[in-house]
Amino acid sequence: DTAVSQTPKYLVTQMGNDKSIKCEQNLGHDTMYWYKQDSKKFLKIMFSYNNKELIINETVPNRFSPKSPDKAHLNLHINSLELGDSAVYFCASSLNTAYNEQFFGPGTRLTVL
Amino acid sequence: QQQVKQSPQSLIVQKGGISIINCAYENTAFDYFPWYQQFPGKGPALLIAIRPDVSEKKEGRFTISFNKSAKQFSLHIMDSQPGDSATYFCAASNNAGNMLTFGGGTRLMVKP
Numbered sequence: 001d002t003a004v005s006q007t008p009k010y011l012v013t014q015m016g017n018d019k020s021i022k023c024e025q026n027l028g029h030d031t032m033y034w035y036k037q038d039s040k041k042f043l044k045i046m047f048s049y050n051n052k053e054l055i056i057n058e059t060v061p062n063r064f065s066p067k068s069p070d071k072a073h074l075n076l077h078i079n080s081l082e083l084g085d086s087a088v089y090f091c092a093s094s095l096n097t098a099y100n101e102q103f104f105g106p107g108t109r110l111t112v113l
Numbered sequence: 114q115q116q117v118k119q120s121p122q123s124l125i126v127q128k129g130g131i132s133i134i135n136c137a138y139e140n141t142a143f144d145y146f147p148w149y150q151q152f153p154g155k156g157p158a159l160l161i162a163i164r165p166d167v168s169e170k171k172e173g174r175f176t177i178s179f180n181k182s183a184k185q186f187s188l189h190i191m192d193s194q195p196g197d198s199a200t201y202f203c204a205a206s207n208n209a210g211n212m213l214t215f216g217g218g219t220r221l222m223v224k225p
Contacts, residue, residue, distance in 0.1 A: 048212060090157070099145040
């Protein structure tokens, strides 16, 4: 059973388009995250949700809008895609906001042409 | 400003050798220091983690050493194996939503 799943795995699109990435976890966790990993492998947190409430928003452009319809799902919608948005986006989850292991999904490789 | 600095960027070790990766942090509020392992095409996975109340933690071949006064911590992989070849990330967080700040990563290659 996949613990944290993301769809799609690959996303190729044109500049200016709007796209969404979906994430689901079946671990019963309260907290979910979105990370961006750039071409140099640098990992940076973008958002964190706890019980469907946004708790971390790390100065991400407002073209990025996360949505958590329930505790098991955290989707990422990106408007007006730019070349610099090309990266691998990882969803992760943890039991709660304390010092807990974060379980990462397999990633979505976004390429903006 | 990179709050967690990791070195080296890449490391080649012979099978059976010791791999050592170092990290330094600036924020004295950090009090949780995990290491994550990432294989190509996969998401990172927790390897081992330490809180600053201890100076060392060992799990199998993996050991974290922690120096609070120097604000440094390191990962030692004993008896390195080709299957350990991966990218390793140190990270740090404080009690603020479990938000992890990652180091830049170290690409480890273990030669047979």
